[in-house]
Amino acid sequence: MGLTHAEAVAADAADPLRPLRARFHLPAGLIYLDGNSLGPLPQAADLRQQKVVREEWGESLIRSWNVHGWIDSPQRIGAKIAPLIGARPHEVIVTDSTSVNLFKLLTAAARLSDRPALISESGNFHTDLHIASGVADLMRLRLDVVARQEVEARIGDDTNLLLLTHVHYKTAERFDMEAVTRRAKAAGALTVWDLSHSVGAVPLHLNESGAELAVGCGYKYLNGGPGAPAFLYVAEHLQERLVSPLRGWMGHAAPFDFTDDYVPARGIDRFLAGTPPILGLAALESGIDTFDGVSMERLWAKSIALFDVFHGLVEARCPELICISPRGPDQRGSHISFRHPHAFELCQALIAEQVIGDFRAPDVIRFGLTPLYLGFEDIWHAVDRMARILETESWREPRFAVRGKVT
Ligand SMILES: Cc1ncc(COP(=O)(O)O)c(C=O)c1O
Structure with missing residues (x-):
């Protein structure tokens, strides 16, 4: 079943790292799970x-x-x-x-x-x-x-x-x-x-x-x-x-x-x-x-929690996705990856739903879990939208198969 929406909201409210999100410019309505490829704009950078x-x-x-x-x-x-x-x-x-x-x-x-x-x-x-x-x-x-x-x-x-x-x-x-x-x-x-x-x-x-x-x-x-x-x-x-x-x-x-x-x-x-x-x-x-005043240990503890929530929700709601990242925190970094034969199209369909992850050829969809600015509700919505895309097979729309120079 995984975390409920109400539980995700409560987890964010109780998260002492939550205020760090204000250090970034994050486009309204967008869930950004690609900070492992390109981190978002720090407010101070401008x-x-x-x-x-x-x-x-x-x-x-x-x-x-x-x-x-x-x-x-x-x-x-x-x-x-x-x-x-x-x-x-x-x-x-x-x-x-x-x-x-x-x-x-x-x-x-x-x-x-x-x-x-x-x-x-x-x-x-x-x-x-x-x-x-x-x-x-x-x-x-x-x-x-x-x-x-x-x-x-x-x-x-x-x-x-x-x-x-x-x-x-x-x-x-x-x-x-x-x-x-x-x-x-x-x-x-x-x-x-x-x-x-x-x-x-x-x-x-x-x-x-x-x-x-x-x-x-x-x-x-x-x-x-x-x-x-x-x-x-x-x-x-x-x-x-x-x-x-x-x-x-x-x-x-x-x-x-x-x-x-x-x-x-x-x-x-x-x-x-x-x-x-x-x-x-x-x-x-x-x-x-943007890392000022917060230890990597605290960030890592939140990353582990984000990973577990992501993993649990995908297991419950998107069983066709095969997780290729190790479960054990000592054996992995701060992103989570899944295999799916149409990972590229799925990734594009998610982007159209305001959830940015990335695709790695030939069949991997990857999500960066970045505790400085991501919350549990973000993860909940991301998996919810992914579950709907898989259920309705909306990723089959031809526009999601178009590949740019950077994939
Ligand atoms: C493991 C690894 N090394 C190096 C790079 C990129 O190196 P560069 O700074 O030369 O673009 C990447 C980029 O994704 C990477 O994943």
Whole structure:
């Protein structure tokens, strides 16, 4: 049967995190279950953009690099991400995209050893596998892409590096970061973690887990805006041993000395490449500030409750949907995914009913559970509308089969 509508309303009224929803601009009547793809607009981002554009760019112009602290924003915003991932402030920097950061860390790390194998998971997010294959070509490594269950067993004397996505983009399955890192370290290998579906979604303890290298996305759970810059993490003890393959001037020890020779900056700064994108960074900072004053543990507790309600309602009302996300909170992230042979059409029909989730080819419909701005009544209405669409088969309308460039 699942939660009743009245119970959902009561759960929202009793939810101490409910006021956080006011930190976002959420279109009236829309139920947004896609914050795992693109977080909504933080209220503060609007004003902040106006300030950066009109006052800083408009009035202070180039002086803003110093007087408005533009030049330090990659480090300052990295330091704000650090507590969300259980790292120290000087171990995180915001720069480039996740794909580019993967390239930089994999290439830099691969140089530390002459072992031949780079291991990743089959069905990993494709950018990870594409970047890994490029790095393997460049560094003359063998890319071993193996099934999830075989990853740990595959680690051996020949393993140079592992590239793993902590929370799977499709199923939400989560690796045990501490156990895998321990196993890799015992074999003498380094691990690069992609935290794109973990950061701002599940509590992370990179230092405590022994994690040494990671990248993550700014535009999903961090609410940093479309195409927001990404971040990278390098454990302090590795920073001086790694040199970025992209030797841009911003990663130089003294960019304004304009010297011919490349001398990497000390610490995490060496992973900068070109000029930081200030408008994007300012939006990302507003996104990260939406987490102010609330711990990831509290958000995670609400995420678990949202998941259970979603799962229970779908089980009761949409039995044709097969849940592919693990039930156990320790084994998953903060989204819930289902298989349905017409997942694309179903997703489009839901969007027409003001419920935005997303489709992942070939047959998965996915919903992000974001406790900062979602409530139990949202979940109730989303499943109610989905149940009606399935019951009436309204997803069969031809307009729901039309695919745009972005699906
Ligand atoms: C696991 C994972 N890595 C990386 C990305 C995107 O990387 P980029 O910042 O290069 O677009 C995504 C986007 O969905 C993702 O799911």
